[in-house]
Amino acid sequence: MAAAKIAPSMLSSDFANLASEAERMVRLGADWLHMDIMSLRKHTKAYLDCHLMVTNPSDYVEPMGKAGASGFTFHIEVAKDNWQELIQNIKSKGMRPGVSLRPGTPVEDVLPLVEAENPVELVLVMTVEPGFGGQKFMPEMMDKVRTLRKKYPCLDIEVDGGLGPSTIDVAASAGANCIVAGSSIFGAADPGEVISVLRKSVEGSQNKN
Numbered sequence: 001m002a003a004a005k006i007a008p009s010m011l012s013s014d015f016a017n018l019a020s021e022a023e024r025m026v027r028l029g030a031d032w033l034h035m036d037i038m039s040l041r042k043h044t045k046a047y048l049d050c051h052l053m054v055t056n057p058s059d060y061v062e063p064m065g066k067a068g069a070s071g072f073t074f075h076i077e078v079a080k081d082n083w084q085e086l087i088q089n090i091k092s093k094g095m096r097p098g099v100s101l102r103p104g105t106p107v108e109d110v111l112p113l114v115e116a117e118n119p120v121e122l123v124l125v126m127t128v129e130p131g132f133g134g135q136k137f138m139p140e141m142m143d144k145v146r147t148l149r150k151k152y153p154c155l156d157i158e159v160d161g162g163l164g165p166s167t168i169d170v171a172a173s174a175g176a177n178c179i180v181a182g183s184s185i186f187g188a189a190d191p192g193e194v195i196s197v198l199r200k201s202v203e204g205s206q207n208k209n
């Protein structure tokens, strides 16, 4: 007899808390977790800014390119030996390469990738430990942003983790121009207003400089 397998579809879960949602379903008795892998590209023309929190980013370059990713950001901690080849591959598949660093990683580790002959076009400074949404913004990461902005006035500098109306001014005045925000946008009564507040803060800081 084939055993019963109850498989909650994660498509209906709270994506900002995917790890805890998975844990919750298993705790509540799920046998499997059903994952619907879809190409968002079919449904939007938007720039798809993809952050690969994986240990083997090289394995994902081709599939992400085929799926329609616009930006492909990998972690320096797992690409110390092959970042040159990785950047080349990402560009050859028509994507913009970016590099990310975890809170414990010094900013100096990513400088060679920005200064390379074939450089990354974006640096993502993590302002929480990667893993799940809804964590507290780490203002001490702003030294990294300031260092990067001082050296590279035109670089896309992205911040991710705990960003929202109460933390944006610190990040924007440090020089971040790409703002990733999960819970503050999706959890807001008026997400459009939050997006507008974030944009105004970045543009306001840029106009001061």
Ligand SMILES: O=C(CO)[C@H](O)[C@H](O)COP(=O)(O)O
Binding pocket: 016, 051, 128, 129, 130, 131, 132, 133, 134, 135, 160, 161, 162, 163, 180, 181, 182, 183, 184
């Ligand atoms: O990469 C992430 C976690 O690893 C998320 O993008 C990030 O945490 C955004 O969520 P929030 O704005 O709620 O902090």
